[in-house]
Amino acid sequence: MRQASTFFCFLFFCCTGGFAQSAPQDRGSLLPVVQKIVDEVQHHSQLEKLATELLDGIGPRLVGTPEMQKAGDWAIATLESWGVQGSQQQFGEWRGWQRGSSQVDMIAPRIKSLEATQLAWSPATKTPVQGEVVVLPSVKSPGEFAAWLKTIRGKVVLISQYQRSGRPDYQIKEFATPDLYDKMMKERTADAAAFRRLMANTGYTGSTLPEALEKAGAAAIALSNWTGIMGANRIFGARTKKIPTIDIAVEDYGMLYRMAVNGLSPRIRIHVQSKELGMVKTFNTIGRIEGKEKPEEYVLLSAHFDSWDGGQGATDNGTGTITMMEAIRVLKKLYPNNKRTILICLWGSEEQGLNGSRAFVKDNPGVVKNIQAVFNQDNGTGRIANISGQGFVNAYDYLGRWLSAVPRDITAGIETSFPGMPGSGGSDHASFVAAGVPSFMLGSLSWGYGGYTWHTNRDTYDKIVFDEVRKNVILTAVLAYMASEDPQPASRDKRILPVTDGKQTTWPEVKEPERRGGADK
CATH class of the missing domain: 3.50.30.30 (Glucose Oxidase; domain 1)
Incomplete structure (x- = not known):
């Protein structure tokens, strides 16, 4: 009980505890697969190519628009060109508009x-x-x-x-x-x-x-x-x-x-x-690499695919999208014997209320029951700077082990909080947290996100800092690898939430998605 109600906040730690040094690890101290991931991302990155095709070629991805459908088709074709099985899961309809x-x-x-x-x-x-x-x-x-x-x-x-x-x-x-x-x-x-x-x-x-x-x-x-x-x-x-x-x-x-x-x-x-295009389908775009030992257990790479359309949707959430796509490309190439099934989930209609991820939780109970971890990225182009345990008591243990495999020059500046508080909204990790699934928001540095690019006409390709995004790909790919390899399932035990203003704080509830959006507008 005491552990569940205690809050820890510190810079990322080594396996033995304390603070990490900012100097890079010796290459020989990295796991072989991690070394390969770092080399691939640093020397053979496809991030710029993905960003050009998605953001310049297709543009913003407002729910209900032909551009959103075009982007979904592009993502599936791209995933399948890497040998990753791709599909779309429809979860509703939205007022179509171009x-x-x-x-x-x-x-x-x-x-x-x-x-x-x-x-x-x-x-x-x-x-x-x-x-x-x-x-x-x-x-x-x-x-x-x-x-x-x-x-x-x-x-x-x-x-x-x-x-x-x-x-x-x-x-x-x-x-x-x-x-x-x-x-x-x-x-x-x-x-x-x-x-x-x-x-x-x-x-x-x-x-x-x-x-x-x-x-x-x-x-x-x-x-x-x-x-x-x-x-x-x-x-x-x-x-x-x-x-x-x-x-x-x-x-x-x-x-x-x-x-x-x-x-x-x-x-x-x-x-x-x-x-006006009438009612058109809303969908999530899913990529799948089947697990070789535990195919019925899952590691999810999560980012919302849709955007507002004042700009190109570059930092919200083009950067999260290409981070997850590059991560699964690298994992498919360098991690052929993944123990658990790895999914990339690019959500639709996040901007209107996390509808894609909420629908996935409702529509895929068998998957949700067996998720090892969800890694979600959604707040701009900066390097990952904070990760919370989202209220899961033992997140300190397993997330700490997974993070310890990441190169220290990437984790040195990451601030973590354990067990943290469960996310109740803001991005798609909250849909899974509500369902009791260990789901972690990989929060990045601002780079002016809140005032400059968030939902604005200035959310464009030129605002992307690719050196930062490459670090996020390495972090995400290593976390997914470690979560997949972990012999133990991640604990879903929840902390005791605090009493605020005399009232007991409760865990967020699973919410229904909007499945017929804009119909009355």
Whole structure:
């Protein structure tokens, strides 16, 4: 009981305990298969080729799009070219949609092309739509806002907060005097609070307002989901059914806003082309290397395959995808007598709620019952920096043994926490943790992920740091090898979770996946 409730946090350890040295191990101290894995990844990597084919050739992989299906077909063909059996497992349907071109121009009081894109699942424009740009009014009650709604027919409504400056906080801090920095930060905080009050006074939220504007006869809706980093906007899904919804870069959005409030009556023309494709299948892409001694026991290489489509989905989760694909390529080549069956699982519709992995847990109980371990990677291009025991009491023992085989120059900077707390969401490892399966998130360094590339229009190939990803391939491949070779099944014993605010914390529950997504949108 005491062990289960104790929390350990330390830099990665040697087999004898303590802290690992940062110097590389002598090559002779590595297991022969590990030496081969390191050499293969360092000298014969196919990561760049995989990234080019997937991210440049196919692009983003929004659930329900032809690109997602094309990516699945490509992954299966690639796996099978390596001798890895590939398949797709359908788990539901999603509203099918395909992005087209976006052309947004200011046509008065002068001509200017605007940096803008339609949101995912935005309705198309059969012919260009144009209208005067207006902003949300400073109302004091939902009644006042309801009266204003009667005035917006045929207009383009800006629904995001106006930003006085499109400079990020860190740049202001670098160049402003201390007094100016404090002033600008206070203004930024006050502006955000004022916008929240404005929204509250309308009686709507960011989720419900678009529908109200559409019903009131707006010609289009424009927002600017700025991350706080220059040039980076998050691109999510539209909430309108008939009129287009577009995201405009913070600089152009601010220009339109100022013109509108200062009586310059800007007008914009919007032509966004996309296609509705009905309901299409949602699926997971699975690769399999059959185990030679324990084929009914499994080691899973896990990454979600889908992405949002503001950029290429490079760091979310193209890097996780190519890490797992390269790892299974290397294992297939160098580990011919794998004891346990090794699966690579590229999940669909993670972005809408871990749907692919949740469906796999529900639909494959025989596999889930006999999983040795799941290794999941999903948060960007950086080298792995943290691994948690996810609340499994004995993870310190078996995960520690597996990690001890990894070259020390890779594990030296990894911070581990045992037994840790069970993941309840965020990425696909949580679907398996909920089912009591030892499943580990290989958490990487940020490289600006949260503010710069996560779900943004800047999540592109050029943000990948391949030297970091190669290290992650070595780590993942060695962990999978060691988990497969381990003569003992990994313990699923769970820790006693703490009492928080007088309530006993409970283990996460297995959740149902969405199997008919977007049907009511």
